[in-house]
Amino acid sequence: MAAGANEVGVELLLSGEYEAVFCAVRPPGHHAERDRAMGFCIFNNVAVAAVKALSMGVERVFIVDFDAHHGNGTEHIFYNTPRVFYFSTHQYPFYPGTGSEKENNDHILNVPMREGSGDAEFKSVYSGIFREAVRKFKPQIILVSAGYDLHRDDPLTSLEVTDDGVEFIVREIVNAGRELSVPLLFTLEGGYNLNALRRCSRRTLEVLTESI
Numbered sequence: 001m002a003a004g005a006n007e008v009g010v011e012l013l014l015s016g017e018y019e020a021v022f023c024a025v026r027p028p029g030h031h032a033e034r035d036r037a038m039g040f041c042i043f044n045n046v047a048v049a050a051v052k053a054l055s056m057g058v059e060r061v062f063i064v065d066f067d068a069h070h071g072n073g074t075e076h077i078f079y080n081t082p083r084v085f086y087f088s089t090h091q092y093p094f095y096p097g098t099g100s101e102k103e104n105n106d107h108i109l110n111v112p113m114r115e116g117s118g119d120a121e122f123k124s125v126y127s128g129i130f131r132e133a134v135r136k137f138k139p140q141i142i143l144v145s146a147g148y149d150l151h152r153d154d155p156l157t158s159l160e161v162t163d164d165g166v167e168f169i170v171r172e173i174v175n176a177g178r179e180l181s182v183p184l185l186f187t188l189e190g191g192y193n194l195n196a197l198r199r200c201s202r203r204t205l206e207v208l209t210e211s212i
């Protein structure tokens with residue numbers, strides 16, 4: 001159902017019925033590889049969404065992944081697919097071990113973040129290198145692996161991003177989409193402090209609603 005929600009979300013966006021979709025799904029997906037479940041993830045939901053968009057005629061899909069963990073599955077699935085750009089910020093070194101800058105190519109852009117990185121570091125990345133990457137790639141749809149485990153209250157990770165920091169990231173993503181007039185699909189990834197997850201999901205919805 002999580003993977004299917006992502007497919008339906010893409011259909012709704014490409015039909016022009018909606019400008020933005022938020023898939024409030026469990027389980028998450030970005031660790032799942034093409035042929036195997038991994039790290040709480042069964043199917044790679046955002047990859048399913050990307051493939052759906054490509055199959056419906058979209059030429060360039062941009063995936064942005066701000067989950068605290070690297071989306072190894074998403075990177076591997078599209079490693080040789082230049083029509084899909086994968087941008088990820090994640091705590092590094094950390095689970096699952098992938099996500100170094102050495103893995104980058106012309107459509108894979110890992111920005112590893114040190115343990116303890118907070119709002120200032122994330123703001124600089126999302127207002128800078130992220131926005132430049134979207135402008136250069138000119139996607140026709142933006143998919144977001146929205147993992148709220150980057151929050152400082154998350155029990156599994158060691159990043160120090162606050163509610164305001166999360167909102168800043170979401171605004172940069174929404175503005176990147178607005179600049180190119182492309183639809184946005186957010187899909188839930190991690191987030192293990194339920195209060196932080198609730199607050200940050202809500203802020204995301206508020207930003208999305210404002211932008212319409």
Ligand SMILES: [Zn+2]
Nearest residue numbers: 067069149190
């Ligand atoms: Zn995560």
